[in-house]
Amino acid sequence: MKVAVLDINGKDTGRKVELSADVFGIEPNNHAVYLDVKQYLANQRQGTHKAKERAEIAGSTRKIKKQKGTGTARAGSIKSGVFKGGGRMFGPRPRNYSFKLNKNLKRLARKSALSMKANDKAIFVMEDLNFDAPKTKNFTAVLNSLGLNDKKSLFVLGDLNNNVYLSSRNLKGTEVITNILIKPIITEKATKDAEDKNVFGFVVNPKANKVEIKKAVEAAYGVSVEKVRTMNVRPDRKTRYTKTGVQTGKTNAYKKAIVQVAEGDTIDFYSNI
Numbered sequence: 103m104k105v106a107v108l109d110i111n112g113k114d115t116g117r118k119v120e121l122s123a124d125v126f127g128i129e130p131n132n133h134a135v136y137l138d139v140k141q142y143l144a145n146q147r148q149g150t151h152k153a154k155e156r157a158e159i160a161g162s163t164r165k166i167k168k169q170k171g172t173g174t175a176r177a178g179s180i181k182s183g184v185f186k187g188g189g190r191m192f193g194p195r196p197r198n199y200s201f202k203l204n205k206n207l208k209r210l211a212r213k214s215a216l217s218m219k220a221n222d223k224a225i226f227v228m229e230d231l232n233f234d235a236p237k238t239k240n241f242t243a244v245l246n247s248l249g250l251n252d253k254k255s256l257f258v259l260g261d262l263n264n265n266v267y268l269s270s271r272n273l274k275g276t277e278v279i280t281n282i283l284i285k286p287i288i289t290e291k292a293t294k295d296a297e298d299k300n301v302f303g304f305v306v307n308p309k310a311n312k313v314e315i316k317k318a319v320e321a322a323y324g325v326s327v328e329k330v331r332t333m334n335v336r337p338d339r340k341t342r343y344t345k346t347g348v349q350t351g352k353t354n355a356y357k358k359a360i361v362q363v364a365e366g367d368t369i370d371f372y373s374n375i
Contacts, residue, residue: 103123103127104121105220105225105226106118106227107229109228110228110229110231110232112244115229121225125216126213126216126225127220128214129217130214130217135211137203137207137211138212138215141200144199144201145200148349148350149196149198150349150350150351151194151195152193152194152346153193153194154190156179156183156188157181157189159181159188161179161180164180166178166180195347226248231244231266235265236268238270238272238273241270241273241276245273245276253275254275254276256277256278258281259279260281263280263322267285281307281310281318282306282307283305283307283315284307285304286302286303286371287304287358299362300362300363300364300368302360302363302369303359305356306332306359308334308356308357310359312330312359316361319369326367327363327364330359331360332357332360333360334355336355337354338352339351339352340352
């Protein structure tokens with residue numbers, strides 16, 4: 103499948119690129135896409151909902167009326183769910199909504215989604231997306247030229263481009279990601295390490311290796327990289343006990359790269375702000 107290459111103004115350059123038929127030309131599997139989206143939405147749920155049942159309600163334990171002879175149903179507690187102010191019957195409890203999907207099924211879902219987009223002519227290839235400075239109006243002009251100003255869009259860059267990323271950050275419905283470097287890590291500890299040890303941190307693609315990360319940093323920031331260390335950061339799980347019950351949650355897992363830059367070189371994340 104061939105796709106025309108566009109310039110930054112949305113005009114055809116006359117060149118075409120060949121998209122892999124194994125990824126962009128398969129027969130879409132709607133059920134695989136459904137399961138993948140269902141898993142994604144389930145993972146977003148905190149599962150912290152909780153309602154008090156009759157055993158958790160504060161109230162009297164006195165039997166409110168005699169067992170027989172009243173002509174109505176028997177009732178043993180004012181905390182019963184049939185009375186106003188009583189506990190809820192079969193109310194929600196804290197739970198984990200996540201479930202497992204096989205890797206091959208997730209790959210099939212990604213390929214199916216890309217094939218659907220390709221069939222709908224919703225995939226564009228741009229030859230050079232770059233700005234001299236981070237300006238939101240420049241990115242808005244690109245969206246207008248592509249007819250995406252009122253639609254959701256995802257821009258995938260080959261290398262980290264801070265100007266393009268910062269230009270898109272204020273626009274709702276638009277996201278810019280890179281193939282290798284996702285974003286720099288800017289914390290108090292990371293800033294201190296950069297000043298004292300000339301070491302910088304990045305969130306990177308989970309499948310990127312050290313050689314690819316080294317080349318990406320050198321190309322993006324024009325520095326010489328001496329050493330790269332990587333680590334997989336596990337999700338942080340926390341549990342709190344509140345009045346409404348047990349509150350549980352977790353953060354996302356990601357891959358982190360620690361980059362040692364040569365003496366005399368430095369990376370300034372704030373130069374264009």
